[in-house]
Amino acid sequence: MxxxxxxxxxxxxxxxxxxxxxxxxxxxxxxxxxxxxxxxxxxxxxxxxxxxxxxxxxxxxxxxxxxxxxxxxxxxxxxxxxxxxxxxxxxxxxxxxxxxxxxxxxxxxxxxxxxxxxxRTLDDAYYSRIDALDYAMAHDDGQSVAGLAEADIILLGISRTSKTPTCIYLANRGYRAGNIPLVPGAPLPAILDTFKDPFIVGLVASPDRIVQIREQRLMGLRQDGQTDYIDQDRVRDEVRDAKRMFVRKGYKVIDVTRRSIEETAAQIINLYNKARPIEERRRGTRL
The missing domain is CATH 3.40.50 (Rossmann fold)
Known part of the structure; x- marks a missing residue:
């Protein structure tokens, strides 16, 4: 045998x-x-x-x-x-x-x-998902920042921290989510400070992981050569500055280094539900 x-x-x-x-x-x-x-x-x-x-x-x-x-x-x-x-x-x-x-x-x-x-019945929950998907696309990567006042969830993070796919996944669960990229040397939009009790989550990852993903992206775009975008020291500074800003602002922080998009979204939803009593949630029934 x-x-x-x-x-x-x-x-x-x-x-x-x-x-x-x-x-x-x-x-x-x-x-x-x-x-x-x-x-x-x-x-x-x-x-x-x-x-x-x-x-x-x-x-x-x-x-x-x-x-x-x-x-x-x-x-x-x-x-x-x-x-x-x-x-x-x-x-x-x-x-x-x-x-x-x-x-x-x-x-x-x-x-x-x-x-x-x-x-999959075309009920209110279905139309809520469609509305949330439209919202996520219209408020992706720093677009229409003023409209984020109506968001359930706002994600912040440096490039390649999975902000967009996480927003899309959250939208498929019926949550209005938008995201703003953190750009070295550029401050956050001042209008964020005028929002009434926004639910903001900062996404971070290890510098090594960020560099790896960015290198893959550049290869996909057929762009070779060393740039600040994939420089280890510069990326380490970006991650450090992002973490410090999140702590200073009192934002929730999630490390996505070893998390799938689904796991990150699940953690965000858990944090959101803890922070928002049912009667305060904007969108009603979730999926």
Whole structure:
């Protein structure tokens, strides 16, 4: 019997079957497989499976490339068909929402809806997200600073501290977020001091990480050569000055060196919720 080397990379198929967009499945799969560093998932997304023909094509692919099947199917007939098909072939299947729905059903004492993609209904929360995304784009990188008086969250940071992607992620959660870059030698816009109780977060990172990201950006732009933009000492000064200013102003500070965009946004939301009682939050229900 051959024993597999635990350090050897292993590839396996993961089939994501959904009668909606499959975004929930993708997020769950990525979060789960990230815990297994020696394994690489070969993702097969079967989204919008809403007919028997589509289910036929899905099952054919699963049979040709067996692995693990994760699914979110509302239709009971297609769900039963998928489960029976996989059971007959010893293919493991997981309905990822079942445990959550079961707990919620017992707690609420009500049955779940059978509406496909119910979480994407065009309700107030959906339009709140769209409004927040428009807001983030209009107030990115120091644009329309005066309009930041209406922001839920304002991010500050030197170049390459993930301000823009974090604002976009926050917008997708329904928060109006804008950002202002810190430029060496340039003061913050004075208008910030006129805002009534703004929620401002300063983003920082290690100088080494900043330099690495900036070098990659310059390479992507096909710009070579040494500049102050990637000079270690200058970047160290930028980070130091930013930290000192954040402390002086009393702003919340998050180090993004080892954080993903999602982790940074989650921390910002936690800080925001602690700082803003529910009755004071501008935007109402969050997603």
């Amino acid at each position: 051959t024993t597999r080397n635990p350090n050897m990379a292993m590839y396996f198929h993961v089939h994501l079957v959904s009668d909606s967009t499959g975004e929930t499945l993708v997020a769950m799969m990525k979060a789960s497989t990230a815990q297994f560093r020696s394994a690489t998932a070969l993702e097969h997304l079967h989204a919008l499976v809403r007919s028997e023909d589509q289910m036929d094509q899905c099952l054919q692919t699963i049979e040709a490339k067996p692995g693990v099947v994760l699914y979110t199917l509302v239709n009971p007939e297609r769900r039963a068909r998928l489960e029976a098909f996989c059971r007959a072939r010893n293919i493991p299947t997981v309905s990822i929402l079942d445990p959550t729905l079961s707990v919620l059903g017992r707690y609420l004492g009500s049955a779940m809806t059978d509406e496909v993609g119910a979480q």
